[in-house]
Amino acid sequence: MMRNNRLIPFALLVLLSACGGKEEKPKLPTEIPVATTKVERGVAVAYDEYPATAQALKVVEVRAMASGYVTAMSFQDGQHVRKGQRLYQIDQQQIQASVDQATANLRVAEANERLAQKDAERYLELDKNEAIAKQVLDNSLARLETAKLQVQAARANVQQSRSGLKYTTVTAPISGTIGISQVQLGALVTSNQTLLNTLSTDDPMAVDFGVDQKEIMRFTKLLQQKNNPRDSTFQLTMPDGSKYPFAGRLELLDRAVDAQTGTIKTRLVFPNPNGMLKAGMTVNVRVKTDGSGSSLLIPKKALVEQMGEYFVYVVQGDSVIQQNVQTGTDIRDQIVIREGLEEGTEIVTEGIQKLKNGSKVKR
Incomplete structure (x- = not known):
C-alpha cells in the first residue's frame, strides 16, 4: 500500500509538467x-435660423355701432368672408322708432318755417307802405331765421337716426377669416362698446422675427434686392419640423432698434393659399447665408x-x-x-x- 501511495504523486507531477510545458500561440489582431x-x-447651401411668429397683415375688430339685441348671425366661426358681406343683424325696432320721431320733428319744423316765411313776406309788404312798426318786422324776420335753423337741426337729427338704422346691419370691413363670435343670438350689445368678432386677412401672411443690430446692413441689402418669386433666400420650418412649401420675401425692417434687446423687428411675407399659417403660430425662419457655395x-x-x-x-x-x-x-x-x-x-x-x-x- 505504501508503494502505491508514492507512485500517485509522482504521476501527478509528470502530468502537470507536461501540461505546463505546452506553448500558447499569439493571437492575431481582429479586423473590424x-x-x-x-x-x-x-x-453647401447654408441657412441662419431665427425664431419667428406668424401674423396677419390686417386685423380688424368688428364692434357694434348700434345698440340693441342681436337678431341674426350670417356666418360660421372660422369662415372666410368677403368685404361687405353681412355678419350680424341688430334689432331695428327701437332705432326705427327714433327715425320716425326725428322725421316727424322735421315735418313740424318745416311747417313752422313755412308759416314764418309767410309772416315775414306779409310784414315786408306792409313795411314798404310804412303800415307796420319796424319792431314787428324785425321780430318776424328773427322768427323766420330761427325756424330755418330748427329745420337744419331736425334734418341733421333725421340723418343721424338713419345712420343708426344702417348700423344695425354689421358687414365685413375687409375680406378674410372671421374668428369665434364674442356674442350669441339674443345678446344685448351697446354702440361703440361691444366687441362682436375679429376679422383678419390670411393670404398672404406676415412672419415677424428679431434681427441683431449687427445684421442690419445685411438685411438692408437683402431688402434692396429685387424680389424673385422663385428665390429661396427666405424659408420657413413649421412647428412639427416640416418645411413650408412656399418661399417668402423680405417686406420691411422696423423703424427703430429695441433698446432693451438690441434687435430690430423684421417682417417677411409668405403666400398662404392652403391656410397652413395661422396668426400667432411659432415658426423658424431660415435665411440663406452669403457663404453658401x-x-x-x-x-x-x-x-x-x-x-x-x-x-x-x-x-x-x-x-x-x-x-x-x-x-x-x-x-x-x-x-x-x-x-x-x-x-x-x-x-x-x-x-x-x-x-x-x-x-x-x-x-
Missing part, C-alpha cells in the same frame, strides 16, 4: 468590419465628438487613424468640413463604435 466613403466637394462635405454619422473636439477615422491601408477636423454648417444629413481633410480622403462611416486609433479594419 466598417463602411467607408470618400470626402467629396459639393454645393462649394465646400467639403462628409456624412454627419462619420463625425465623432470627444471633449468638445471633433474627429473622423481616416483609412490608411488596412488600419485607421484619428484625424481632428474643424466643422462648419449642417446641411441636412451632411456637414461642412473647414479644416483637417482633403477631397478624396477615405473615412469610416459605419462601425465607428468599435474603433480606436490604429485599429485594423475590413471593408
Whole structure:
C-alpha cells in the first residue's frame, strides 16, 4: 500500500509538467468590419435660423355701432368672408322708432318755417307802405331765421337716426377669416362698446422675427434686392419640423432698434393659399447665408465628438487613424468640413463604435 501511495504523486507531477510545458500561440489582431466613403466637394447651401411668429397683415375688430339685441348671425366661426358681406343683424325696432320721431320733428319744423316765411313776406309788404312798426318786422324776420335753423337741426337729427338704422346691419370691413363670435343670438350689445368678432386677412401672411443690430446692413441689402418669386433666400420650418412649401420675401425692417434687446423687428411675407399659417403660430425662419457655395462635405454619422473636439477615422491601408477636423454648417444629413481633410480622403462611416486609433479594419 505504501508503494502505491508514492507512485500517485509522482504521476501527478509528470502530468502537470507536461501540461505546463505546452506553448500558447499569439493571437492575431481582429479586423473590424466598417463602411467607408470618400470626402467629396459639393454645393453647401447654408441657412441662419431665427425664431419667428406668424401674423396677419390686417386685423380688424368688428364692434357694434348700434345698440340693441342681436337678431341674426350670417356666418360660421372660422369662415372666410368677403368685404361687405353681412355678419350680424341688430334689432331695428327701437332705432326705427327714433327715425320716425326725428322725421316727424322735421315735418313740424318745416311747417313752422313755412308759416314764418309767410309772416315775414306779409310784414315786408306792409313795411314798404310804412303800415307796420319796424319792431314787428324785425321780430318776424328773427322768427323766420330761427325756424330755418330748427329745420337744419331736425334734418341733421333725421340723418343721424338713419345712420343708426344702417348700423344695425354689421358687414365685413375687409375680406378674410372671421374668428369665434364674442356674442350669441339674443345678446344685448351697446354702440361703440361691444366687441362682436375679429376679422383678419390670411393670404398672404406676415412672419415677424428679431434681427441683431449687427445684421442690419445685411438685411438692408437683402431688402434692396429685387424680389424673385422663385428665390429661396427666405424659408420657413413649421412647428412639427416640416418645411413650408412656399418661399417668402423680405417686406420691411422696423423703424427703430429695441433698446432693451438690441434687435430690430423684421417682417417677411409668405403666400398662404392652403391656410397652413395661422396668426400667432411659432415658426423658424431660415435665411440663406452669403457663404453658401462649394465646400467639403462628409456624412454627419462619420463625425465623432470627444471633449468638445471633433474627429473622423481616416483609412490608411488596412488600419485607421484619428484625424481632428474643424466643422462648419449642417446641411441636412451632411456637414461642412473647414479644416483637417482633403477631397478624396477615405473615412469610416459605419462601425465607428468599435474603433480606436490604429485599429485594423475590413471593408
